[in-house]
Amino acid sequence: MQIDDMVLFSVDDHVIEPPDMFDRHVPARWAADAPRVVLGDDGIERWVFQGVEAGSMGLNAVVTWPKDEWGWDPTTFAEMRPGCYDVHERLRDMDRNGVFVSMNYPTFAGFSARTFLEAPDKDLALVMLQAYNDWHVDEWCGAAPERLLPIAIGPLWDPELLAAEVRRTAAKGCRAMSMPELPYLQGLPSFHDRHWDPFFTALCDEGVVLCLHIGIGYEALILAPDAPRDHLPILATQVSVLAANDLLWGPAYRRFPDLRVAYAEGGIGWIPFYLDRCDRHITNQLWSDQDFGGKLPSEVFREHSLACFVTDPTSLKLAHDIGIRNIAWECDFPHSDCLWPDAPERLHAEATAARLDDDALDLISWGNAARFFHHDPFATVPRDQANVGALRARSRDVDTAVVPRDERRRRYEAEHAAI
16 A cells, blocks of 8 residues: 555544633533633643643643753643644644544543542532533534544543433544543542443443543552653553553453443553463463453453554554454654654554555554444545545645744744734
8 A cells, every 4th residue: 555545543642722612612600610721920821720720741742843842841822833722723734644533632631531520619520521522522523523533521520420421422423431541540449340330331322432541540650769751651551551451350341241442552562462461361370260251351352442553663563463453543643752744654664564464554544443433534535535645735835844932932922913
């Protein structure tokens, strides 16, 4: 397959929520209490809700910054590429990168809706969480529903409310919900607990995917106190392993055979060793009381799971051993790991080195994600208009130049001064 003929469906990108996102989605009587962006004395913009602040660090939105300016320091809208927070610019950036479909995880709300979970007034938090989902589904993804796959967040503090939000957002066309990989780290029951039964039931009834993006799970990793900050991104795979183990060896998959789980940003290299170890354990350890219904754990895992990668050149050579239908690709825009604007070239090169044929490349680049999330990318747009070549042909004017943060800020201020 030629690069221009590829179709790309990224199951893990991110939205930097714009400051006005709540304006059209919060009932008037609560408008004054909605989360808002506040400019601090230090010149940094932060979201504030019920007295709690949440900012956006530099690594969340580094696209087109010089690499020597990447870091953990906070950033502002003025320093970001507009495609981080402006949906119309996002679509143009997707075109330039040859990406046809994208699913965008939240930023200030947290992958696990932590901003709302930790708010003291839960009634108000529910109002704002639902407003968040309405904005995300109706406005952000509604700008191009064939290209932007919605993912909801839920009120974790009440399993019945959580199940209700699954059903409410599913009725709006949302087929994914982001959750903490290891909920017990947030003071909630683990996925072993029957506490989550109403939620799992709703997911299965509505055909909604449980999405576990690495984040809060880092807190499970006990690192040396003097370990460098490099440890966390490198050890991300371990978070996915812990989450997978809770679901595979707990009762969830056996009680809910239709439950589907997508793992984000942990890569795929952990899967072959993990599944080999699971199968060895269940066949060698006669004392285990686990019952997989006559199947190997690896078979059960593959029935329920989708794992994604940005770039895994070695692991991709094991794609068929991992499970060719269990792998999806991610871009991770606009985070520091993202491939922009040359994602197609990188994926094509890795697939070629792994000797994957066209059918396998199609499955990994879009087919598995489309099936798993029940999203037909060609329902309204024919394939020859959704491939890399067609998208790039209409986006040649998109600027891909590296722009320092100060210069990005200067342009932003000049543009807004002229409005």
